Amino acid sequence: MSAPKVYTWDELKSDEAKSKSGILMLIHGKVYAISKFLDEHPGGDEVLFGEVGRDATEAFEDVGHSDEAREILKKYYVGEGPEGTASAASGAKAPRDAAGGKATESSGGFTYLLPLAFLAAYFAYKFYSQQNAA
Numbered sequence: 001m002s003a004p005k006v007y008t009w010d011e012l013k014s015d016e017a018k019s020k021s022g023i024l025m026l027i028h029g030k031v032y033a034i035s036k037f038l039d040e041h042p043g044g045d046e047v048l049f050g051e052v053g054r055d056a057t058e059a060f061e062d063v064g065h066s067d068e069a070r071e072i073l074k075k076y077y078v079g080e081g082p083e084g085t086a087s088a089a090s091g092a093k094a095p096r097d098a099a100g101g102k103a104t105e106s107s108g109g110f111t112y113l114l115p116l117a118f119l120a121a122y123f124a125y126k127f128y129s130q131q132n133a134a
């Protein structure tokens with residue numbers, strides 16, 4: 001098995017990549033030659049041409065493509081994207097999600113604990129005042 005071709009940005013932005021017969025798409029750090037798929041795309045060929053020469057990962061994910069769409073993609077795989085695009089694509093969302101997740105978790109945890117703390121304090125007070133009364 002030979003190593004996959006690694007595409008450069010120049011190749012992805014070339015006139016060839018923008019042409020109907022040579023259109024290239026960069027998604028999740030991988031390059032797909034999708035000329036044969038242009039006419040079949042349920043979302044139309046215009047949106048596909050609009051993503052040539054840039055990282056189409058976000059556009060592709062924003063649509064919420066089905067597993068079937070991802071399966072179709074595999075058929076058109078021709079090589080790897082420019083260095084860094086695979087991690088950049090996944091890394092772009094990860095830090096934001098991680099920070100967002102943490103923020104809601106900590107503030108959510110705090111607001112959840114506060115009434116519980118009051119409740120515990122109330123029962124502790126009740127328990128001790130009852131003991132004193134007896």
Ligand code: HEM
Pocket residue numbers: 025032034037041042043044047048050051056059060063064065066067068069070072073
């Ligand atoms: C070569 C990569 C792509 C493949 C294989 C693909 C495949 C598909 C498939 C199979 C569907 C039908 C619904 C589904 O199964 O999810 C679909 C719908 C759609 N796609 Fe893509 N797609 C690709 C790239 C893109 C990109 C880059 C965009 C946006 C810039 C896009 C925009 C859309 C839209 C808007 C629909 C919804 C069409 C409708 O329901 O009216 N697609 N695509």
